[in-house]
Amino acid sequence: MTGSPYITQPRRETPRIMLLVLLALLPGIVAHWWLFGPGIWVSLLLCSLFAIGFESLALLMRNLPIGFYLRDNTALVTAWLLALSMPTLAPWWLYLVGVFFAIIVAKHLYGGMGQNLFNPAMVGFAVLILSFPVQMTQWPAPAALAAHVPSLTESFDLVFAGQGSLSIDAYTSATPLDSLKTQLRAGTAFDDIIGQAIFGHVGGTGGELVALMFLAGGLLLLALRLITWHIPVAFLGAMALTAGLIQLIEPGPQAGILFHWAAGGAMLGAFFIATDPVSAASTPRGKLIYAAGAGFLTVIIRVYGNLPDGVAFAILLMNIAAPLIDRYTQPRVFGHAGRKGKGSR
Amino acid sequence: MISSETRDIIVNGLWKQNPGIVQLLGLCPLLAISNNVVNALSLGLATTLVMAISSGAVSGLRHWIPHAIRIPVFVLIIAALVTVVQLLMNAYVHPLYLVLGVFIPLITTNCIVLARVEAFASKRSTWHSTLDAIMMGLGLTLVLVALGAGREAFGKGTLLAGLDLVFGPQAAGWTIHLAPDYQGFLLAILPPGAFIGLGLLIALRNWLDLRAKAATGAIQARHQVA
Structure with a gap:
């Protein structure tokens, strides 16, 4: 027996909400896996590990219970959103720097969960695009158009050991937004640009799905x-x-x-x-x-x-x-x- | 022997009332010029020089300056000294003069210069005013150099780049490279790096102060128990 009021409350605690957000991201991630190759799993895994590490470190330094706050999954949501806004197959330290600025600077320096003025994932992204414009614009080419789609083990090699013998042009390409902007500025006719293979049906091969x-x-x-x-x-x-x-x-x-x-x-x-x-x-x-x-x-x-x-x-x-x-x-x-x-x- | 008043002036300028991280005065040049050590040190020393002479001059003239128009008179004195410094730098360290650009004449409007003149030099003896200005200037220079070193080290992986601007081409090799083939971290060089760096310096100073306070508090508590 429980006391009144007899209202079954939907469970709306932060850990559950954040878990559902992660689940809702899965369709997009699977589509990305299918259309751009398995590299997305490497970046998601790396960002998640870095986020959990930095979150624990910050909680430790702030004398807060680590287990309790880690279980709320907010760090994972931040990590996934950052991973999804970054190019996959980037060098590992790029993810490290991005997650550091997201979790430590944007989240915990402002007071931790619920206190941040800015969206942590977007702060991480902004820092990276301002500081490392070259690495941040080397997006993986859609599998349908790429000369070579790196497998999962190749993806790990690319992220940790650099490109090695693989030419960077074999697996990366400019995004539709990027090529539209640069080619319009170069004076190419709009219809010629939009007709290129990378643009797909509406918003870019792969990307639109x-x-x-x-x-x-x-x-x-x-x-x-x-x-x-x-x-x-x-x-x-x-x-x-x-x-x-x-x-x-x-x-x-x-x-x-x-x-x-x-x-x-x-x-x-x-x-x-x-x-x-x-x-x-x-x-x-x-x-x-x-x-x-x-x-x-x-x-x-x-x-x-x-x-x-x-x-x-x-x-x-x-x-x-x-x-x-x-x-x-x-x-x-x-x-x-x-x-x-x-x-x- | 250093009198307690002199010691207070030194401690205030360098730490307790540090213009860069406590009073937060003169932030515009502090944030704009602290992208490497050489720039930071040069502007810091130029500001210190202007502060020392202007505080000394104002203190010496304080009985003759009418109270109602004191601010224009102060600014006139400061501006004249800044012009002298600007011409000297243009003549002897011309490449550095080109790099620091508008921030040399802007020393005139740096509020820390006027603040020390108005708050200190217009009321105190010439010796104390000059010492106060030098210490405040050095306090600002310390913050500038710390910020400049941090931003240069993170941003480019070097220290003391650009010494050739001061000492001529043979100094180009004096740059210290902290890490071989460092990628560079543009954010530290860009304005956000200045704000984040200054914030961290202020946090560090407050943390050290808190720790010192906690330590003295603990000692006092122990004495009381005993």
């Missing part, structure tokens, strides 16, 4: 009510609106809405990264403003910026604004007068 699987995982999160609809809808809606406007304003053809949705980290960002409950805005109206801003900035950075993808910096910029957005979008408390009714008594 991975994006679709992340969308499926995101819908799973929505169905389980782990996230609300506000952030993904506003994020993708703002991306579509901005991409459409750019097509209208800019002379000459520009990448369409579907391309922007399917390329790069748009789906991962919309459902898994922008929805981070700690660094995102938390009021319903606030979420809409926050995510719309991030989606708008993503497309603006992609089209006019120097970086190939803008998801990470767009989300980090809106992370800064999130507390302010929350402050100005507080909903009316039931039973209390709204702003209009102030002072009417």
Whole structure:
């Protein structure tokens, strides 16, 4: 017998939520494995191990119970999100540096779980893309187009021992976002670029299917009510609106809405990264403003910026604004007068 | 013998009131120029020189400066000295002058210079004012060099790169390479590296202070028990 109230509460503790987030990432990971080769498992494994190591170290230095905090799985989610935003088959120390900045600097220096101002995975990514632009843009080529797809053991060799006799061009290629930007700047006609094999049907060979699987995982999160609809809808809606406007304003053809949705980290960002409950805005109206801003900035950075993808910096910029957005979008408390009714008594 | 007042001035400048990591004054040049040791040391010493002479001059003239217009007079004195330093650096270490660029004339607007003149030199004797300015300047230089060394070591894997700007081409080989074929870590050289580095230095200083306080607290407690 238990006491009242007799309400069966859905188990919503952090460890379980984070485990479900990890599960929701799996479809995208499996698609990546199938379409880009098994290298993704190496980067996921490395990032997970580094994250657990750094998390334990930070907890030890802060005199906190290690087992209790490690079991909440937040470090693993950070590690996986970082691994999925980084090129696979990069040298091992790249993952080490990225995870260090994500876990130690962005998370624990700001006060640990629930206290971080910025999304830790995106901080790790930002540090890496600013510091190691060469390594961070050597993406694995889609298996359908690559001259050689490294096997699992070859992937371990590439990550730990360097490329050896294998030519880097055999297994890497520029991403669709990257080649579109550089070739448009070089003056190649838009239709010629888009017709190249790497662009696939909408957002790039391989990449578009991975994006679709992340969308499926995101819908799973929505169905389980782990996230609300506000952030993904506003994020993708703002991306579509901005991409459409750019097509209208800019002379000459520009990448369409579907391309922007399917390329790069748009789906991962919309459902898994922008929805981070700690660094995102938390009021319903606030979420809409926050995510719309991030989606708008993503497309603006992609089209006019120097970086190939803008998801990470767009989300980090809106992370800064999130507390302010929350402050100005507080909903009316039931039973209390709204702003209009102030002072009417 | 060093009087207690003199010792206080030295300790304040170098540690207790350190302009770089306690007062957090003059952060703009501190963050901008600390990307390697040579730049950091040069700007630190130039600032110290300006501070020493301007504090001494203001202290000597303090009875003749009308209170109501003291700030413009201070700035005029400081600006004149900065111009002298700028011309000297342009003449004798021209390559370094080109690297430090706008930050040499900007010493005029460095708030730590004016802060020491206004808060200390306009009220105290010439000897104490000059000593205070030198110690504050050296405190700032220490922070600059620590930050510069950290950023250079992490960012490029070298120390003392760019000595040839000061000592001529034969000094180009004096650079210390910490690790062979180091990849370089651009973030440490970029502005975020300056902010993160300064934050870590402040944290280190606070931690040392806390430890020192805890240690003295423990000693006092033991004395009380005894």
